[in-house]
Amino acid sequence: MLKTETRYAIDPATAKTLDTQGLRSHFHVGGLFADDEINLTYSHYDRLIMGSAVPANGPLTLSDMPETGTKTFLERREMAVLNIGAAGDVAVDGQTYTLEKGEVLYVGMGGGALTFSGAGRFYILSAPAHQTYPTTHIKESDARRVELGTPEQANERVIIQVLHPDVCKSCQLLMGYTQFKPGSVWNTMPAHVHDRRMEAYLYFDVDPDQRVFHIMGEPTETRHMVIANEEAIISPPWSVHCGAGTGSYTFCWAMAGDNVDFTDMDMVAMGDLR
Numbered sequence: 001m002l003k004t005e006t007r008y009a010i011d012p013a014t015a016k017t018l019d020t021q022g023l024r025s026h027f028h029v030g031g032l033f034a035d036d037e038i039n040l041t042y043s044h045y046d047r048l049i050m051g052s053a054v055p056a057n058g059p060l061t062l063s064d065m066p067e068t069g070t071k072t073f074l075e076r077r078e079m080a081v082l083n084i085g086a087a088g089d090v091a092v093d094g095q096t097y098t099l100e101k102g103e104v105l106y107v108g109m110g111g112g113a114l115t116f117s118g119a120g121r122f123y124i125l126s127a128p129a130h131q132t133y134p135t136t137h138i139k140e141s142d143a144r145r146v147e148l149g150t151p152e153q154a155n156e157r158v159i160i161q162v163l164h165p166d167v168c169k170s171c172q173l174l175m176g177y178t179q180f181k182p183g184s185v186w187n188t189m190p191a192h193v194h195d196r197r198m199e200a201y202l203y204f205d206v207d208p209d210q211r212v213f214h215i216m217g218e219p220t221e222t223r224h225m226v227i228a229n230e231e232a233i234i235s236p237p238w239s240v241h242c243g244a245g246t247g248s249y250t251f252c253w254a255m256a257g258d259n260v261d262f263t264d265m266d267m268v269a270m271g272d273l274r
């Protein structure tokens, strides 16, 4: 079953007037990873689509989505599929790719319908594309690893860059995931913004009774949302995006926008955060 939802883009002046439920209705994406469903959220921030497919009791096929106004989903789009579950298969254009946990399939513009099967829990990301790059299966050992942070700052982590120009070419999508050293809980701190690109976070491997406090907003107007396992966040281009977990977790970050330069960030001095 395919379930879809649209989220419109709002400006920072409106965002800072919202209460908890208002913030969540715009920026928190729940209800993902339901058995036997493909769940897609169409965001008007850079028209990123994010969602999930869990083929628990049989294959699920994604061929199109009314919101794109195209005959097929990938007619004018590219896609990344990250498996956060046990091994599962993604079939596209006559090829079947077995994705282990942490592996990604990039599918270029013009790809056909995708069929998901097996024990995978598939996280789907898609952005408009302007040219076709080859469909590529990317394993963790193919990715770029960037080690950051310190134990003293509780932010010692490794950023695993999967869709990155040095690993796998894409039009707009930049994505990967960040893992923590034991005891480190702060992601993306010191904080930054990048008005050229929006970002989406999926938090996973969070214990059921633990939460991540995700921080968003303009640097001088921060707000938080409390996030459970396998829930996601839409981060507008004008917003910081960082958080701390009450326990261990991993998160997938993904961006779309004007460039694919991971390092293009405007860092926020700690003293400027409010």
Ligand SMILES: O=C(O)C(=O)C[C@H](O)C(=O)CO
Pocket (backbone or CB within 6 Å): 148, 157, 159, 177, 178, 187, 188, 189, 199, 241, 253, 262, 265
């Ligand atoms: O832990 C981090 O730092 C990150 O993962 C950074 C995010 O990927 C990001 O915000 C990239 O712009």
Ligand SMILES: [Zn+2]
Pocket (backbone or CB within 6 Å): 192, 193, 194, 199, 241, 265
């Ligand atoms: Zn960022």
